Amino acid sequence: MMPRIIVHSNLVYSIVTKHRIGRFLNKVALDDVAGLDKIVATLASGKKKRNGVLGEYVYGEKMIVLYLNQIYADKQYIMLLPVVGALMLADTFYHEVGNHTLSSLHSIKKSRQEIYANRYAGKLLNQTFPIVFYVLRRVFAKSKM
Secondary structure, three states: OOOEEEEOOOOOOHHHHHHHHHHHHHOOOHHHHOOOOEEEEEOOOHHHHHOOOOEEEEOOOOEEEEEHHHHOOOHHHHHHOHHHHHHHHHHHHHHHHHHHHOOOOOOOOHHHHHHHHHHHHHHHHHHHOHHHHHHHHHHHHHHOO
């Protein structure tokens, strides 16, 4: 069963955000979200805001929380290039799904979990935004010449 997507209604782009998260969720294998109850998009406050936390997987509640005010901190780039905002949201979302897939394996060190979650996110970002990553690879390949 797919997790529920909850976007707090006081957020400016709640409809777009819910649609984007749904689109990203469709790229994830069903086995990877098995047991995940909900995905919540909200605003960070207090300690999480001070520490720059973009998102988190809450193990006990089996939910992913995305802090949109942290993800979209550089608003000027997002207004000029909406794909940047989509990439930033997708990267955080896929990273937290990667953490969820490892949640049943308690013996893995935190540093190894983060490496796995980053690789997981990179793989799905490449699948979700193939044209963007094709262009980036071409640009960086030419810059190394």
